[in-house]
Amino acid sequence: MSGKVTMKELSKSLNLSVSTISKALNNSPEISEATVNKVKEFAALNNYIPNMAARNLKVGQCxxxxxxxxxxxxxxxxxxxxxxxxxxxxxxxxxxxxxxxxxxxxxxxxxxxxxxxxxxxxxxxxxxxxxxxxxxxxxxxxxxxxxxxxxxxxxxxxxxxxxxxxDEELKAELAIFNLERAGCNKIIFLADTLDLAIYDSRKIGYENAMLSLGLHPMIIEYQNRFPNKHLKRLLESKSIDGILACTEQSAIEVMSFILKNGFSIPHDVSVIGFNNSSLGKTFWPSLSSIDLKxxxxxxxxxxxxxxxxxxxxxxxxxxxxxxxxxxxxxxxxxxx
Amino acid sequence: MSGKVTMKELSKSLNLSVSTISKALNNSPEISEATVNKVKEFAALNNYIPNMAARNLKVGQCxxxxxxxxxxxxxxxxxxxxxxxxxxxxxxxxxxxxxxxxxxxxxxxxxxxxxxxxxxxxxxxxxxxxxxxxxxxxxxxxxxxxxxxxxxxxxxxxxxxxxxxxDEELKAELAIFNLERAGCNKIIFLADTLDLAIYDSRKIGYENAMLSLGLHPMIIEYQNRFPNKHLKRLLESKSIDGILACTEQSAIEVMSFILKNGFSIPHDVSVIGFNNSSLGKTFWPSLSSIDLKxxxxxxxxxxxxxxxxxxxxxxxxxxxxxxxxxxxxxxxxxxx
DNA sequence: CTGAAAGCGCTTACAG
DNA sequence: CTGAAAGCGCTTACAG
The missing domain is CATH 3.40.50.2300 (Response regulator)
Known part of the structure; x- marks a missing residue:
């Protein structure tokens, strides 16, 4: 803590009781304006800083x-x-x-x-x-x-x-509908294994949409790092034309991976992710995303x-x- | 705060003084092992949680x-x-x-x-x-x-x-030397106007290097957003072959801008930034960067x-x- | 080994 | 309008 001035010290210097000091500092109507001013001025002059920890102890909230x-x-x-x-x-x-x-x-x-x-x-x-x-x-x-x-x-x-x-589940569903209307029908759901454990509703939204469109859902998990051989094979055999990535990070990673392998976005494959930060905004091509607010x-x-x-x-x-x-x-x- | 159990209540229930409770809970050697255990067990049973705010008030650190x-x-x-x-x-x-x-x-x-x-x-x-x-x-x-x-x-x-x-100043300088050795000699320093106000040492490092290499320093500032017409003109007239960007954000932005305008990185222009986060790592092409640890x-x-x-x-x-x-x-x- | 007392810096009935 | 007293939940000399 510190060598801070306390009410006690103020009270001594000003020849007033601690109660009065406290009330004055807290603008109590009980105290005359004159002493309120006197106390406040003196307190300011002496760099008095209230000890909120003590106050809280007394008052019972922090x-x-x-x-x-x-x-x-x-x-x-x-x-x-x-x-x-x-x-x-x-x-x-x-x-x-x-x-x-x-x-x-x-x-x-x-x-x-x-x-x-x-x-x-x-x-x-x-x-x-x-x-x-x-x-x-x-x-x-x-x-x-x-x-x-x-x-x-x-x-x-x-x-x-x-x-x-x-309502991310709903929006995941909607995102798939949008991709389908734009001509995609080989859409995968991509997730880091760890993310998959948390964001099940995003996956559910995806699956619901795929099923109701009569499309085949396909979840691709990866562990920590790209490149992913499985994904590369899918890309090369043109078995993918859309990706819903479970997070922004994985969306960016998969986009880099796609570009690196010579495919084009969105011509060859469309990508959409979750979390709409400036990260995806400044990527080139910029990332379509579900903004989670x-x-x-x-x-x-x-x-x-x-x-x-x-x-x-x-x-x-x-x-x-x-x-x-x-x-x-x-x-x-x-x-x- | 809450309806929490206090030492006082423990003391009543156990027929011991508050002092003893306090000492027991803090493993004071003064107290017999028997009562220490008794107190601790009873405290645990009653979900006793010490009030650190009170302790701090007494002890004088928080x-x-x-x-x-x-x-x-x-x-x-x-x-x-x-x-x-x-x-x-x-x-x-x-x-x-x-x-x-x-x-x-x-x-x-x-x-x-x-x-x-x-x-x-x-x-x-x-x-x-x-x-x-x-x-x-x-x-x-x-x-x-x-x-x-x-x-x-x-x-x-x-x-x-x-x-x-x-030592970012030094490393800015070094980065310029490296670019020059790699064949760049039209290297600019790029900064958001606001960043420029803070990161003067990065700029100084840049200027020192340019000067000692006999090259012409050139600072390009922008306000908030790309695209930047000035920069575009410089690109098109091939008057830039290297960029030291004041932050990672501006590095990513300028890379996107360069790619969007049909130029290639690093073939047409090399880019290096500050702050080595996963952002630049996953960008394609991945960003060379000065890691500020x-x-x-x-x-x-x-x-x-x-x-x-x-x-x-x-x-x-x-x-x-x-x-x-x-x-x-x-x-x-x-x-x- | 245990306890009574004072005190950390404040607030707030209660009295005067 | 001002002050004395009690107390928030703790700790720590000091006494026994």
Missing amino acids: KTIGVVLPTISTPFFSSVLEGIESLAVSNGYRIILCLSNELLEKEKASIQKLLETQIDGLIISPSRETKKSNDVGHLSKLKAFKIPVVTFDRRVGDIDCDTITT PKEQGNLAIETLMDRINGLLPVGNINYQLHSEIIQRQSTRTFF | KTIGVVLPTISTPFFSSVLEGIESLAVSNGYRIILCLSNELLEKEKASIQKLLETQIDGLIISPSRETKKSNDVGHLSKLKAFKIPVVTFDRRVGDIDCDTITT PKEQGNLAIETLMDRINGLLPVGNINYQLHSEIIQRQSTRTFF
Whole structure:
């Protein structure tokens, strides 16, 4: 901490009680304007800074919300975080950030820590391991401590909390319909094995569309790195003319791979991905993408949480579903 | 906060004093093993969670460090943050995150807030406005409160603190030498006007190299968006064969622009940028880049800060300079 | 080995 | 309008 001035010291110097100092600093109507001014001036002069930790201890809330994210190194999560941060501070809350690195144990440890250091609420997008294991005890336990939680984007089993999701399943379906109308009928779903574990609804949307179009669904998984021999063979035998990539990263990777192998986009194959960051926008050809509205998810998450904290929401959980949006760019053929 | 169990309640239930409870929970050797175990078991059974805020108030440190960043939506800053976060939590510190959005006022407000809510130290990369205005009063004032600060990457005038920087100037120079050896001699320095305001050392490195090679330095600035007519004219008249782009973003943008206009990379023009994220790696052709070691910067920043907090560092400021690294990829011609 | 007391920096009934 | 007292949940000399 520091050698900071306290109310006690102010009170001594000014020959006033600590109570009076406190009230004056907090603009209590009990205190005369004269002393309010006197106290404030003197406090400012002496660089007095209130100790909010002490205040919080007394008052019983901390104006702090915990944010635990699987990672921060994707444009998606960093945008969400920006959305959370801006609204949080403008409402007087501060953010304490924890990264789970997609690990269940680190997520648990983070939450334990947050509990100890006091939070008014929690925003979380569960880790891959959490989602897979469906081990959510550490999350549901927050209920017992009366700490509201809201999840966003990823959704896990049975935790009793407010949730933010998108209609990505629907939009995945729609994206396939669009590709088909533009003349594609050999459309694959491409995913890093790890992503596949999380984004099942994107896959479901794809499969539904393919089935209802009478087309044959085909999932291609890869582990970490391109090049992928299987994919290369498919390209060379012209067995692919469209790709729905599970993430923006994999979309960019597959586009690079296609170009590197001498095929053209979208002439030979159309590509569309998820997450509409500047990454795909500046790629050449620019990437068509399903915009998951990260900033909006962040904003909505923090708004919901604050409303919940302030008792402004009805009992029972709210499940917001945001509309994602298909952004048409150069990587997909167009139809008329 | 919550309906949490406190030591007082434990003490009542167990018929022990609060002091004993506290000592038992903290493994004090004063207390018999028997009661230590009894207390711990009972605490666990009742989901006791220590209130660290209260503890901190008493003990006078808060194990909290403030991190204020201009933005989080570039791979550079998100990597730094990951570097900070991981080491912080493994050392028992938590991170409270503030974004300045490159604005002086928001930076000032963040620091004021951090001061109020108590921090043991601060890591900051100053905003563009801070750097331009050189208004650093809000930063130097922390010294008076005995709160150590460390800056990274960007460096501003005269604040009395530890700093982390890289040898980017040197590596910019070296990059130009490499381009020249590979046969380029019409090399421009490309920057978004806003970036130019911050990254002067990159420009200086460029200019030094050009001058010492007897080449004509040429800075091209643009505002926010491509396409840039000036640049197009230069391309078409073959007056450019190399580009050092001030950031990764501008490197990617200019590469897209070049490709879009039918020129080839690196055959017609070589491009090299700063910040070596996966963005440039997956672009096709992949981007040669100067790796600014963001994770290392983050690690070093937090390590330095913790050492400073713990009084492990000598008086006087430390200025670490990390070695950045030129990564050769497909966007630059090679030499033998 | 256990406990009573004081105190961290604040707020807030309650009295005067 | 001002102040004394109690207390938020802890820790830590000090006494027994």
